[in-house]
Amino acid sequence: FRVIVDSEEDCYRALGVIHRAWPSVPERFKDYISTPKRNNYRSIHTTVVGPRGMRIEMQIRTEAMDRVAEDGVAAHWRYKNESYGFDAEAQAAAGGRDPLVNLRHLVQLLEHGGDVEELVEHAKLEMFLDQVFVFTPKGRLVSLPRGAMPLDFAYAVHTDVGDTCIGVKVNGELRPLRTLLQNGDVVEVIRGAKPVVPPDWRSLTVTGRARSAIRRHIRQSEKDEFIRLGRATVDQTFERAGKKRADVSLRPALDRFATAAEEDLFEAVGRGRVTPTQVLDVIFPGLKAADREAATAQRRIEGGAGARLYVRGSGLTPGVTLHFAPCCSPVPGDRIVGILEPEGGGLAVHTIDCATLAEYEDREDVWRDLQWTPEAERNTISRASLAATIRNAPGVLGQVCTVIGEAGGNIVNLRMHHRQRDFFDVDFDLEVKDARHLTHIAAGLRANPSVETVDRAKG
Numbered sequence: 001f002r003v004i005v006d007s008e009e010d011c012y013r014a015l016g017v018i019h020r021a022w023p024s025v026p027e028r029f030k031d032y033i034s035t036p037k038r039n040n041y042r043s044i045h046t047t048v049v050g051p052r053g054m055r056i057e058m059q060i061r062t063e064a065m066d067r068v069a070e071d072g073v074a075a076h077w078r079y080k081n082e083s084y085g086f087d088a089e090a091q092a093a094a095g096g097r098d099p100l101v102n103l104r105h106l107v108q109l110l111e112h113g114g115d116v117e118e119l120v121e122h123a124k125l126e127m128f129l130d131q132v133f134v135f136t137p138k139g140r141l142v143s144l145p146r147g148a149m150p151l152d153f154a155y156a157v158h159t160d161v162g163d164t165c166i167g168v169k170v171n172g173e174l175r176p177l178r179t180l181l182q183n184g185d186v187v188e189v190i191r192g193a194k195p196v197v198p199p200d201w202r203s204l205t206v207t208g209r210a211r212s213a214i215r216r217h218i219r220q221s222e223k224d225e226f227i228r229l230g231r232a233t234v235d236q237t238f239e240r241a242g243k244k245r246a247d248v249s250l251r252p253a254l255d256r257f258a259t260a261a262e263e264d265l266f267e268a269v270g271r272g273r274v275t276p277t278q279v280l281d282v283i284f285p286g287l288k289a290a291d292r293e294a295a296t297a298q299r300r301i302e303g304g305a306g307a308r309l310y311v312r313g314s315g316l317t318p319g320v321t322l323h324f325a326p327c328c329s330p331v332p333g334d335r336i337v338g339i340l341e342p343e344g345g346g347l348a349v350h351t352i353d354c355a356t357l358a359e360y361e362d363r364e365d366v367w368r369d370l371q372w373t374p375e376a377e378r379n380t381i382s383r384a385s386l387a388a389t390i391r392n393a394p395g396v397l398g399q400v401c402t403v404i405g406e407a408g409g410n411i412v413n414l415r416m417h418h419r420q421r422d423f424f425d426v427d428f429d430l431e432v433k434d435a436r437h438l439t440h441i442a443a444g445l446r447a448n449p450s451v452e453t454v455d456r457a458k459g
Contacts, residue, residue, distance in 0.1 A: 272374025
């Protein structure tokens with residue numbers, strides 16, 4: 001049954017009359033007048049036990065509330081001052097929430113680069129879920145879908161608040177970001193000095209607005225990183241050729257590779273779509289052969305400041321030194337992970353199957369997600385090790401070294417140990433192009449009848 005009364009006060013008077021006449025059903029009372037739905041729906045719902053034990057739902061509202069319930073947003077569109085427009089005064093007088101809020105959220109999504117799929121996801125998540133009502137410390141009401149978490153709240157307040165969120169207090173107590181918000185919770189967002197948005201934050205949100213903002217920030221962070229990598233790679237290539245980028249204009253390269261600005265060109269280089277050598281050839285078409293050879297010479301992947309040209313990822317914090325762990329000697333093509341070492345030891349790059357990682361199994365705070373850059377996968381050499389067991393016979397060691405040389409590997413160190421009558425073990429430290437090149441060398445050694453076993457040496 002629907003009860004229509006004259007005023008908001010009469011709604012609560014009518015509720016009292018109903019509850020005095022019939023017993024109410026616990027947990028079946030909802031007050032949408034004090035906390036309206038997102039679509040501006042306002043009413044009081046209660047279920048009572050009527051005659052013969054029949055349950056009856058009662059809806060109590062004013063005429064204005066009923067118009068909004070029946071007509072939605074159109075209830076506040078009026079012909080005013082000889083023009084059609086939203087009548088904010090009528091909406092405020094009805095005590096309702098701005099019905100255009102959801103529309104504004106969709107517009108913001110489009111303004112920040114949301115695609116069609118994100119728009120559909122946002123609409124589904126926002127409109128087809130039950131709601132939970134929480135408050136800011138200043139008493140502002142924020143409505144969210146049921147199942148929302150603190151990051152959803154932070155992004156509902158403002159995108160900058162979500163991007164800089166580093167923690168949260170719920171009802172005055174520090175709580176994890178995976179906490180499910182309940183009706184009436186007071187949520188306070190703890191903010192950091194600069195935006196830090198880990199990729200796994202997407203699993204801590206349910207609203208389309210929060211997820212699209214996180215995806216947008218991740219895309220922008222990746223773009224900034226590729227621009228930085230591309231700029232550093234171009235500068236290094238120019239310096240090896242005896243040139244300086246600051247002394248020339250990159251306009252010919254922008255035109256040649258159809259990029260609008262230098263940042264777009266650097267991004268293309270960082271992503272591997274354009275090589276720094278191609279940029280060099282366009283800017284200096286008459287470059288001497290010796291200078292070009294120096295610019296295109298193979299670069300050795302080593303730790304230190306230059307390592308950031310070859311490794312990227314969300315775990316690379318500015319100012320943290322980077323080095324490649326000697327226990328596993330990662331090379332391009334290996335799956336890698338970063339371990340933040342204590343006492344300023346920097347970030348150590350390990351292969352994902354390195355035995356040393358077992359020591360950090362329970363230390364999630366020191367793990368960093370890393371990947372090789374496109375620059376690392378072209379025209380570079382890395383150091384790796386192979387452990388082999390070979391027959392103890394004249395000329396066998398020479399044969400093994402020949403196999404390595406014919407496969408394009410360069411031996412930089414050799415250690416012999418466990419020498420016995422028939423076999424001995426030898427460790428080779430090699431310079432190789434990547435993991436595939438190392439595998440090719442190992443396969444060539446295994447094909448030699450004098451080689452018993454060959455394995456990559458790791459910690």
